[in-house]
Amino acid sequence: MSRVWDIPLQDSTRVRDARVAAEAACAAGGMDAHSTAVAALVATELATNLVKHADSGRIIINLTGPSDTLAEAAPQVQIISLDHGPGIDDVQAALRDGCTTSTDSLGAGLGTCQRISSDFDLHSRPGRGTVAMARIGPSVPSAGRRSRAVRSATGARAGGVNTS
Template identity: 60%
Template sequence: MSRVWEVPVDDATRVRDARTAAREACLRAGLAAPRTAVAELVATELATNLLKHAGGGRMVVNLVARPADGAGTSVQLVSLDNGPGIADVPAALRDGYTTADVSLGAGLGSCGRRANSFHLYSVPDCGTVAVARIDPEPAGRGTARDDMPAGGITVALARAERSGDAWGWARSDGLLTLLLADGLGPGPHAADAAGVAVAELRRGAGLPPVDILRRLHTALRPTRGAAVAVAQVDAERAELSYAGIGDVRARLRTGDTWTSLESHPGIVGAHIPAHVSLRRVPWRRDSLLVVHSDGLPGRWVPPEDPHLLGHDPSVVAATILRDAGSPARPVRDDTSVAVLAPDRRTSTHDSHL
């Protein structure tokens, strides 16, 4: 899932580019024509809104794990901007509402109805983040949305086609395991290493984090290696376990306090320490874990807005990525941000006004 499509939306021709990116991603994911058409519609509407209402922004398209068990592939469409925000969110989410001359007339409400998952976060004078997920199967009418327990976003350095970073998650009995891998260096070889790590997680998700890292160490030996973080939630014990090797970083929010979780020096697949410590902490209803690669600026400021922190993890991750960089301070490497949160999210389209 290392293929990344990032489209700067700064003029009308870029709307077509966003639609093309959605189509290509659906082809990679093996989605049928009707679901591809939905992805194209959503991408067009989001890109049009960026131009008309935000003065531009960017679209990021990722391939992500499906929500049921972390296996299979869906398409995630993310629009990010630093525009004026949405003045009337309820109106904007009304099916068929639009004020854009070049819009399909579908509106954000239709995007939410057609996508399997749609989340919108907007703050006046700060901008808007929208995340839509398109699964192979249509969203069932009148049924609860099947949202992911973890969320993330990945971009490539200089808008390359493949990112050397990857994240994934898997369930095993009562355990939920999140992994983020940063392949050594940029380019396809780094992407291959990160991809091997995510694939291997699904075969060993029931193991403790340190054992997963050691298993990955063997699996990654034929590759150039990677920095890897593994976080695992035991719902029955209400406990989070974390272990990391290399330049991957994690911050845990509990209540109003952010705490850094340290990783050991090393490269999984090349050399790892004989002893890797495991950090265990309580996993509460107000907990939030952010794991990221070193492409994110080291001094990024953790979000404090309770409206954002209550959103789907994919929105939190995308907002952190957006706010950590800027055109004047672009990311300096492949970058991946993954977020894990208890099931305490607010309404799908909750926004801060």
Template identity: 50%
Template sequence: MTRVWDVSVGDSTLVRRAREAVEEAAVAAGLNPARAGDAALTATELATNAVKYAGGGRIVAEVARDDWGNARALQILALDHGPGILDVDRAMADGYSTGGSLGSGLGACARACDHFEVDSVPGRGTLALARIAAPEHRGRFSGPAVTGGLHLPLGGHPESGDGLAFRSGSGHRTVMLADGLGHGAAAAEASDAAAGTVRRQAGEPPEALLRLLHAELRSTRGAAVAVVDIDESAHRLTFCGVGNVGARLHSNGRWETLLSQPGIVGAFGLRTPVPQRRAWNRGDMLVLHTDGLPSRWSPEGIEGMVTRDAALIAGRVFRDAGSAARPLRDDTAVAVALHTERFDGKRA
């Protein structure tokens, strides 16, 4: 199941709680003591910065997978709605500080992590993404991920009722986001069953996967599910969804909403899934989200982050869709898929 460590850091007394939560998450990710220490250092720095400069924020830790589903890493995402950082590059340099400290915080985090990125918009807040892997898997997490996301369970529950799964192979990338009916352990059971099935059967057409998932989820309460197949050699994206998982595609300079058909996968009868096919080219972006995200959310402007890490973009979507004062109304998950060739011509 998707285990999430989500800690709100409103004052300095909660920094220790964030560190302890990340230490627990590091064990779940299979990190050795040295790498777990790097994770604890990173969490402490990010939580301290959120309190000192933004008046508070949240630290979200979970286990992330590589594109082939064979390696795991600890993912830490720090979010705040503070004043932002005017010059991120300068803030990352050792010796820079606006708070009278030695000024090595963000730079120390970057050195401790396999991948570390900061996104900050003055007046809207700051995001920091850290990924830390076991020594044998560090190379698989050393750059920006082209597929990733985050999970936020309702009410601080340790398990998310939403589930993201993705896997690459045979020239195809399969991405699935499931929203288990309701929330809590039973919802997590449904989304986890969907994720496990997709990891085993990745590469099947989305409509075939949905039919398979409908059978596999019969013993659960069911889920809303969106499945995507990306075939970059054919410049094609195929989407198929059932239920209320949202999908926004940015391609050819504009955003398009991809609609799912009504229903619940694993419950009652399933209408024949109808796939939607779209072009998929360099610079395109797909955002999937469960219904915990406010309906008023607009993707406009997110396309400017196309060269950034997919999970960092997902964090921006979540952060900008709400406010520090707005509590979650349901389990929330956001997933982002990017073209493997970025605008700078480099291949991820």
């Protein structure tokens, strides 16, 4: 069983801890430098969003297999952001560059996370909170970029998180 990093984010001083945990997970999974930099950026962005928009939450990082049993079995770093903040009214708009509810933000973070992750999903309910999941797999040397997650023929996806 792989190690799980569980980082509570009450203030900006813990953002660095999320980045360091993502880098440690990449090292444990034997990831290359590019994938490690991608995981560090995604963890930093999701942690920063928790502090800016939700006041607090947690980042959970672990090594996992691919999101679909049809995909190859290379390890991936999974980064999950959980909060009980105000939620996002329009998730699709939040994923577009330039969309922000904060005066000190460019509004490019979630869209960037989606673009650079091997797999990314976000679920939010206004008044209840937000869950974001990013998986970062190893870089593909010949193409210079990672492949997107393979989807099952049924399109079914499922996941779970137990924080107890």
